[in-house]
Amino acid sequence: MIEEGIAGDNNPDDDPPTPFNSEEIKKRVAQINRENKSKEEQKAIKTLENKLLPKLEEYERHLDTLGNRNSYSKTDTDETFMRMKEDHILNGQLKPAYNVQISTESQFISHYDFYPYPTDTLTLIPFLNSFENRYNNLPGKVVADSGYGSEENYEFMQDNDIEPFVKFNYYHKEQKRAFKKNGFLSQNLYYNSEEDYYVCPMVQHMDKVGNKRNKTASGYTSTSTLYEAKNCNGCPLKCLCTNAKGNRRIEVSHNLNRHKQRIRELLTSEEGVYHRSQRPIEPESVFGQTKSNKHYNRFRHFKKDKFLMDFAIFAIAFNIGKLHLKGLNNKEIWAFLGKYGQKGVVILFLVKIGVNFKSFSSVNNYNQKTAA
Ligand code: SF4
Structure with a gap:
């Protein structure tokens, strides 16, 4: 009998129940207020209007801000609480943070974006879309670690003719x-x-x-x-x-x-072995220089637009420094800049003001969760 009742409640053919929210309650309260009520009913309606309804509205505001995240910071609602790698107290400390994604090419920062999701899987597609917005083109190849390997991401790369040098969870x-x-x-x-x-x-x-x-x-x-x-x-x-x-x-x-199966073939090919060998040299070295050498571990602002500006200035400075270190006569730099045609030098520094150039041939992703 009970099972029949549950089965009836869960009938997939039924229309989904209409959400019961504060607006709906307000309408019903107004309707009840127009009718004659007993003293007890009046008391119950008063409690509902003065105590319960404001609380429900507050919860709705929280849920609205939360979106599909599990938490958010009250000081900057765009930030999500994430478990940070530098945890001096070693008690699994959570801090409000963004998941910062960068892509590199010849150790230059080619693109960056910030995401409120702690896991990397969800960031690859929005990152590639924002890369396309910036350069008017998607990269031909993506090299990234297994944190980015998911069916959804592989489908996206297949649909957009991107060669995925992206491991999956159990690859090793x-x-x-x-x-x-x-x-x-x-x-x-x-x-x-x-x-x-x-x-x-x-x-x-x-x-x-x-x-x-x-x-x-x-x-x-x-x-x-x-x-x-x-x-x-x-x-x-x-x-x-x-x-x-x-x-x-x-x-x-x-x-x-x-x-x-395709990933296994790609990663064990000559090109795949080369790209894998480049990962520790490419994004990891940029990551190390950013966080350890330059101590860029925290943002000094609130709100995403200010972080973006902060990181943009950092990326420009980083790329100028890299250009200086490598030396303008370095063949590697000219080979890299050759990908951008005659205005190659400009792209590294002017992307933030909306100049679109050709895309990079490959993107190395690396994530760093940066505390705010
Ligand atoms: S070996 Fe085969 S028959 Fe035995 S438990 Fe596993 S699946 Fe079942």
């Missing part, structure tokens, strides 16, 4: 012997693509039992396929294979697997 782990030898991992089960089934360690077919749609925080929907073993009862390997009470079920995103 799956190359370890312990991982390769573990026959129970779903990644290591045999898959028959023609008949669409997996084979478990006890040589049982795991047939397709359905699909599952997962929605990411940015709204991207990925579809996974579910496969289930026919009968795990009494299997002597069950304690090693699954914790499930019934039959073992696995969830596989074939689209993500397809992207991963």
